Amino acid sequence: MSGWYAAAPLIVAMTTAAATTLAHAMPRTQRALSLAGAFALLAASIALMDAVWRGGMIVVQSSNWDAPFGITLAVDTFGAVMTLIAAITGAACLIFAIPEIEERHRRAWFHPLSHVLLLGVCGAFITGDLFNLYVWFEVMLIASFGLMTIGGTKAQTDGAVKYVALNLVATLLFLLAVGLIYGMTGTLNYADLSRTIPNVGNTGVLTASAMLLMAAFGMKAAVFPLFFWLPAAYHTPLVSVSAVFAGLLTKVGVYALMRAFTLLFTHDVGWTHEILLWVSGLTMITGVLGAAAQSEMRRILSWHIISQIGYMVMGLALYTPLAIVGSVFYLVHHIIVKANLFLIAGVAARLTGSMELKKIGGLYQSAPLLGVLFFIPAFSLAGFPPLSGFWAKLILVRAALEGREWWIAAAALVTGLLTIYSMTKIWGEAFWKPHPEGGEAAAPLAAAPAAMLAPIVTLAAMTIVIGLFAQPFWIVAERAAAEMLDPTVYAAAVLGGLP
Amino acid sequence: MEVPLALLIGLLTGVATWLMLSRNLIRLLLGFAVLGNAVNLLIFTAGRLTRDVPPLVPLDAEAIEGAFANPLPQALVLTAIVIGFGLLAFALVLAWQAYVRLGTIRTDEMREAEPPGEVKP
Amino acid sequence: MNSLILRAATRVLAPMMLMLSLFLLWRGHNLPGGGFIGGLVATSAIALQGIAFGPEVARRTLVLPPAVLAGVGLVVAVIATLPAGLVELPFFTGLWLKLDLGDGAILPLSTPLLFDIGVFLVVIGGVCAILLALEEDPETDQAGEP
Amino acid sequence: MPGLSGEGHAADEGLEGRFRSGRAVLTVVLAPFVAAGAAPLLVRLLGHRASFVLALVPAASFLWLVARTDEATPGILESTPWVPGLDVALDFSLDGLSLIFSLLISGIGTLIVVYAGGYLKGHPMLGRFFLFLMMFMGAMQGVVLADNVVSLFVFWELTSLASYLLVGFESSKPAARRAALQALLITGTGGLALLAGLLMLANAGGSWRISDLTGAGSWIQDDPLYLPILILVVLGCFTKSAQWPFHSWLPGAMQAPTPVSAYLHSATMVKAGVYLLARLDPALGGSPEWLWILTGIGGLTMLMGVVFALLETDLKLVLAWTTVSALGTLVFLLGPTHEPGAKAAMAFLLVHALYKGALFMAAGNVDHEAGTRDLTKLGGLMRVMPVTFATAALACVSMAGLPLGLGWVAKELIGAAKIALEDEFGITVIAATLTNLMLFCVAAIVAIVPFTGKPTEPAEHAHEAPWSMLAGPVVLSSLGLVFGMAPNLVADSLIAAATTAVMGRKATLDIVLFKAVDWKFLLTLATFAAGAVLFAFWRRSAARWRAALNPTLDRGPDRGYDHAMAGLAALATWQTRIWQPGLLHRYMAASFAVVTLAVAASLARGDVRFNLSFDGGRLIEWAVFAVTAAAGLVAAFATTRLLAVTALGMLGLGVAMIxxxxGAPDLAITQFMVETLVVVILALVLIRLPGFRLSSRSDRPRWLYGSISVGTGAIVTLLLLGVLAEPFDPRLSEWFGATAVPDAFGHNIVNVILVDFRALDTLGEIIVVFAAALSALAAIGIGARARR
Structure with a gap:
């Protein structure tokens, strides 16, 4: 029966999506259902994490057909951690959304689409089947399309067009790769694939198909040079929407990359992971330089998503136990921090009237507490000790140095420095600089609804806790990495005695 | 017939790519539709072609006698068709809305989110 | 389109197509068909109504707003995944209840069938929502910002 | 985890035995952080008097440390686990070197906190000020006490962060914001280099404990990575300690309130780099590279700092430049890695902290009470501010190296160090003598110019500072006098103990205040005389010097920083324009091209076989293929909408036929139905887009886009042919065929897969349809319609 732990997040998210649809004509009921659903998802994912932590990997053969014939849900530590963090982010952003969204946004199906998005994200983390992963990706994608357009400003429409068009390409590349891999192995189950892939004789075609998959996931993860859709769109939607996107969507791509290139395609590490290493370095540098060129808060933050994705891919590319730990740690830290920064940018814009740094200022005087709340995730993002981002970077840099990959270590450090540059730009302009329109132009923090501040405070507290008490998180990440690096355990858990 | 079909799929992919590189949003979406068809055909073909019977067990039998078409790619393609349809339908509606809000369907004239020349230090 | 012939044809065709869609849904487990194909046929019927008599008529046929209908379908589909839990089987396991109607006729009720009904409803609701939105007069429904 | 446990610990078993499990040193480090957290609340409750409460924390630490001076020579080691998985622990070590720094931090810290309470009395952000200041204090204690490379780095970065917040404290001033950022970026750059260097050092040494790394001798110098490690570590230390060419942030940091300048930017934080060089000297020092880099850059900085000091008119900037010079002197003295140098460095460290702290606070008093710190406007303050004058004069005695001050002692030791170095570097003696001479002149300027002569206009309104602002300078300058007259109070307990820690062997110190009238003594007297002459010249012609020299000499690195910032912005803008021009067709082209190239390159990485078998095929198949292909081509090149839509419909139909x-009737029906709906939706959308042709005329560059398209198509064909060359594994299909009826009770296997075997896919699929509908409604903005 422990299998229901794995299915529970999906059932909860689906039920909430359906229920909020049915309650569409009743705003208060819908809102209550939406929040209840978000917390139920949180509870389900906590239960899942707990079950996985205590009992090891959870495997469910959905519809009760043995792997590899049916669809397997398989949750190891990594999957459980990601599900939990997705649920946390989802709940935080939905609470933030309550005061943010207006009636017309709500009527445009904000709540059901949000839960469909979370469903897709959780599904991607929970499934153990390549085609099923494709389906969850699409669930997530189509919901993100809708959420991206809610509000309907011109910039949003333009951003949505680019976002949609490029993601459609990624979708088809993914599907193409699934078809090719299925054609070579005759199976779709991760565990089964990890056993059959070494037997494929046509290794050139296999590697090429893996490359296609890498491109598809890389596009979702927004790595160099496939990130175009992200800076084109992420600064346009509602704040709560962009925050949940910033926290989760690209990370699903990273998750998929990590699954695929630890569990499935390790037959030609000298090629695939070397490419990933170059990609990661270029992603960091181009991303952080892109941020340096911006002067609008969310655009700066959007480019920083890209550069940070570079770090996560770097850990995967180095492909050592320590490096994988670094990637996992980085994922967890980054989701919390980045979602929070978008939320804070939203509050800052609410208090000062704009996201454009040139037009705002004075928050240091008018809302010092917001300064503290910004400072924590911003300097964590930049890798300042003793915040969460420091440990994440430390692990990765250490792994790079131990692996004698000097240039990637240098790229990681330089990117950290330029991240400081960007974060201090926001700090200097939005907080320190007096408001260009005079003293009264920046409102005090009390002007922001408590429902917006509560998630920000919670996420900032998590950043500090991860920073000051890193050891438990290290242990979790280490276990996740150890499981990932031993695919035979995963395969045995899913396939049991099958050859 | 795998080889000619592979060539056909390649042709459709090329055509679709050409369409997707267009500055015209409608052409781009036509390209997506064509590419979707090409990919579906590819999955279907990758599961190996057969001119044998469809994967329908006779109503009075427990299993099909002899060879039958591979049912799994069919199920996958069916799912993919539907998903592709959902995405395309949304994208077409978005194209319409882009026209309503931005007054154009040419993507090089859509410069609201990243205005030209505004990238300044 | 105000063609008389279209209207007359629709009056006959639409109910037949709806019947056909139910039939396809029912037999799908054993012969070509199923919830999805059935749903598409039903959708075509309603789209046809929309074209012939206007979207309002089509909306009346659906009873519920299309998006809500899709939501109902989703609820049905999700419910189909759950009963397995009552008998300690994994998520989504198909359960079969074969009702003996006498005379050797057996009515197989099952969660896969329930699920297929959910599929059927979601397809009708979802696709109709898009089609009807497109069929409506574009001048009156620009609720977004300019 | 391989490689994560420090095998090096076992290398030095003697060290293990000294570890204590106490938490006393940890308390010294963490107490200021706790105080920092409480500071805003205390200020809210007590106003500026909160400073007295807060000062108790460093005062207690100071007293505790004083009581530990005897234990410091063997050293006290403590360890508290933090992130054992990463070998990171809160390891602390209190030896002679840490002790002298830690005493300065807590001792001067006590005085500064009291001083700041007076200086910033009534400031609206006093609470925040104490928060940052106390945070800095804890971080700085951490730096000098940490015995773990990572925890050292943690505290190191925290000091940079605190400095950033304190320099930018008057945040409404653009100059303050610029200076804060400059300080952060320069020290941040060095910090990251330091991190890399420390990690490499720890990696090479097999331990993350600094006492392990330094206790094992200079083994590291045989490592091939020695030079990179040295450069990285030195980079970190030099940026922090404002060595040329990284010094420019330090004068800028004078934007901070004076207590900060006195504390961070002269007495403590800027010495962190010196501390770390001294700390790592046993491991890294002694090589020619070490000698050249430290002596060269240190000497240059020493000379440059004092020259610039002579050219300034702002009292605080004069002091800042002499701080730069002093830091250069300290680095210079550490270069040779011999005992006289280390002794001199430790003595000078103490002297400098005492007199510079006093001078900054005195300068702050002048600024605070007279309203300006411009040397050209000040004069005659002696009468209204007698105590301030006395402390400044006393401090300047030390600074000038006159007898009776502790500076005299330090100067003797520096002299000894210079002589020990003379054989190798004759020129350095000249540089050091010149520095002394000019420093004497600067001391004279600071002690004389603001206080003597006729009272100027600012002096008429001035009066003496309150006692809270006098306590600090009085105590520090008096200590300079006391230690100067009785150097044995500090000789063994502090200076020799610190030297012992630096050199890794027992050092002793015999201080003779006056030896004999020999040539060295005469040289000293000559230096004083020359300094006095220089001062006389300065009084007469400083304005002319400034006019002549400032444009040529001044602040190359500072302008370099501006250029670097502008260059960074230009580079960022340039690359962003290239990658992100805002044009979808370019994004598309890049994506397709990259993917195609990556896949093509990967094909060449292994065995590739293609299935080229051909079975002839039926006529109907050929016909359907041909129609489908034709429909595809028409869709691509159609210029009217009707033709394009028709072609798309035909294409869909062709695929359904295939x-x-x-053998896929379900697929065919679905494809047919879906394609019909697509055409309907497409038509409905197109009706709403009047006046647009599907022209492809502007789709350029044609040859490039054409080749991307051909390449993509070719790659897909090749991949598929490669897949088809692989033997197919029919396990799943056969199982489905065998199981559908008996176990899943369905005869349509495809449908059974959809609603049972892989029902979860279908569930996801209908959710896509469901969400597509909602998303489309959201895009149109007519979600409200559902109410009807």
């Missing part, structure tokens, strides 16, 4: 021909 499904039908190869």
């Amino acid at each position: 499904f039908m021909l190869f």
Whole structure:
């Protein structure tokens, strides 16, 4: 029966999506259902994490057909951690959304689409089947399309067009790769694939198909040079929407990359992971330089998503136990921090009237507490000790140095420095600089609804806790990495005695 | 017939790519539709072609006698068709809305989110 | 389109197509068909109504707003995944209840069938929502910002 | 985890034995952080008097440390686990070197906190000020006490962060914001280099404990990575300690309130780099590279700092430049890695902290009470501010190296160090003598110019500072006098103990205040005389010097920083324009091209076989293929909408036929139905887009886009042919065929897969349809319609 732990997040998210649809004509009921659903998802994912932590990997053969014939849900530590963090982010952003969204946004199906998005994200983390992963990706994608357009400003429409068009390409590349891999192995189950892939004789075609998959996931993860859709769109939607996107969507791509290139395609590490290493370095540098060129808060933050994705891919590319730990740690830290920064940018814009740094200022005087709340995730993002981002970077840099990959270590450090540059730009302009329109132009923090501040405070507290008490998180990440690096355990858990 | 079909799929992919590189949003979406068809055909073909019977067990039998078409790619393609349809339908509606809000369907004239020349230090 | 012939044809065709869609849904487990194909046929019927008599008529046929209908379908589909839990089987396991109607006729009720009904409803609701939105007069429904 | 446990610990078993499990040193480090957290609340409750409460924390630490001076020579080691998985622990070590720094931090810290309470009395952000200041204090204690490379780095970065917040404290001033950022970026750059260097050092040494790394001798110098490690570590230390060419942030940091300048930017934080060089000297020092880099850059900085000091008119900037010079002197003295140098460095460290702290606070008093710190406007303050004058004069005695001050002692030791170095570097003696001479002149300027002569206009309104602002300078300058007259109070307990820690062997110190009238003594007297002459010249012609020299000499690195910032912005803008021009067709082209190239390159990485078998095929198949291909081509090149839509419909129909021909009736029906709906939706959308042709005329560059398209198509064909060359594994299909009826009770296997075997896919699929509908409604903005 422990299998229901794995299915529970999906059932909860689906039920909430359906229920909020049915309650569409009743705003208060819908809102209550939406929040209840978000917390139920949180509870389900906590239960899942707990079950996985205590009992090891959870495997469910959905519809009760043995792997590899049916669809397997398989949750190891990594999957459980990601599900939990997705649920946390989802709940935080939905609470933030309550005061943010207006009636017309709500009527445009904000709540059901949000839960469909979370469903897709959780599904991607929970499934153990390549085609099923494709389906969850699409669930997530189509919901993100809708959420991206809610509000309907011109910039949003333009951003949505680019976002949609490029993601459609990624979708088809993914599907193409699934078809090719299925054609070579005759199976779709991760565990089964990890056993059959070494037997494929046509290794050139296999590697090429893996490359296609890498491109598809890389596009979702927004790595160099496939990130175009992200800076084109992420600064346009509602704040709560962009925050949940910033926290989760690209990370699903990273998750998929990590699954695929630890569990499935390790037959030609000298090629695939070397490419990933170059990609990661270029992603960091181009991303952080892109941020340096911006002067609008969310655009700066959007480019920083890209550069940070570079770090996560770097850990995967180095492909050592320590490096994988670094990637996992980085994922967890980054989701919390980045979602929070978008939320804070939203509050800052609410208090000062704009996201454009040139037009705002004075928050240091008018809302010092917001300064503290910004400072924590911003300097964590930049890798300042003793915040969460420091440990994440430390692990990765250490792994790079131990692996004698000097240039990637240098790229990681330089990117950290330029991240400081960007974060201090926001700090200097939005907080320190007096408001260009005079003293009264920046409102005090009390002007922001408590429902917006509560998630920000919670996420900032998590950043500090991860920073000051890193050891438990290290242990979790280490276990996740150890499981990932031993695919035979995963395969045995899913396939049991099958050859 | 795998080889000619592979060539056909390649042709459709090329055509679709050409369409997707267009500055015209409608052409781009036509390209997506064509590419979707090409990919579906590819999955279907990758599961190996057969001119044998469809994967329908006779109503009075427990299993099909002899060879039958591979049912799994069919199920996958069916799912993919539907998903592709959902995405395309949304994208077409978005194209319409882009026209309503931005007054154009040419993507090089859509410069609201990243205005030209505004990238300044 | 105000063609008389279209209207007359629709009056006959639409109910037949709806019947056909139910039939396809029912037999799908054993012969070509199923919830999805059935749903598409039903959708075509309603789209046809929309074209012939206007979207309002089509909306009346659906009873519920299309998006809500899709939501109902989703609820049905999700419910189909759950009963397995009552008998300690994994998520989504198909359960079969074969009702003996006498005379050797057996009515197989099952969660896969329930699920297929959910599929059927979601397809009708979802696709109709898009089609009807497109069929409506574009001048009156620009609720977004300019 | 391989490689994560420090095998090096076992290398030095003697060290293990000294570890204590106490938490006393940890308390010294963490107490200021706790105080920092409480500071805003205390200020809210007590106003500026909160400073007295807060000062108790460093005062207690100071007293505790004083009581530990005897234990410091063997050293006290403590360890508290933090992130054992990463070998990171809160390891602390209190030896002679840490002790002298830690005493300065807590001792001067006590005085500064009291001083700041007076200086910033009534400031609206006093609470925040104490928060940052106390945070800095804890971080700085951490730096000098940490015995773990990572925890050292943690505290190191925290000091940079605190400095950033304190320099930018008057945040409404653009100059303050610029200076804060400059300080952060320069020290941040060095910090990251330091991190890399420390990690490499720890990696090479097999331990993350600094006492392990330094206790094992200079083994590291045989490592091939020695030079990179040295450069990285030195970079970190030099940026922090404002060595040329990284010094420019330090004068800028004078934007901070004076207590900060006195504390961070002269007495403590800027010495962190010196501390770390001294700390790592046993491991890294002694090589020619070490000698050249430290002596060269240190000497240059020493000379440059004092020259610039002579050219300034702002009292605080004069002091800042002499701080730069002093830091250069300290680095210079550490270069040779011999005992006289280390002794001199430790003595000078103490002297400098005492007199510079006093001078900054005195300068702050002048600024605070007279309203300006411009040397050209000040004069005659002696009468209104007698105590301030006395402390400044006393401090300047030390600074000038006159007898009776502790500076005299330090100067003797520096002299000894210079002589020990003379054989190798004759020129350095000249540089050091010149520095002394000019420093004497600066001391004279600071002590004389603001206080003597006729009272100027600012002096008329001035009066003496309150006692809270006098306590600090009085105590520090008096200590300079006391230690100067009785150097044995500090000789063994502090200076020799610190030297012992630096050199890794027992050092002793015999201080003779006056030896004999020999040539060295005469040289000293000559230096004083020359300094006095220089001062006389300065009084007469400083304005002319400034006019002549400032444009040529001044602040190359500072302008370099501006250029670097502008260059960074230009580079960022340039690359962003290239990658992100805002044009979808370019994004598309890049994506397709990259993917195609990556896949093509990967094909060449292994065995590739293609299935080229051909079975002839039926006529109907050929016909359907041909129609489908033709429909595709027409869709691509159609210029009217009707033609394009028709072609798309035909294409869909063709694909449906292909499904039908190869045994997939369900697929064929679905494809047919879906394609019909697509055409309907497409038509409905197109009706709403008047006046647009599907022209492809502007789709350029044609040859490039054409080749991307051909390449993509070719790659897909090749991949598929490669897949088809692989033997197919029919396990799943056969199982489905065998199981559908008996176990899943369905005869349509495809449908059974959809609603049972892989029902979860279908569930996801209908959710896509469901969400597509909602998303489309959201895009149109007519979600409200659902109410009807």
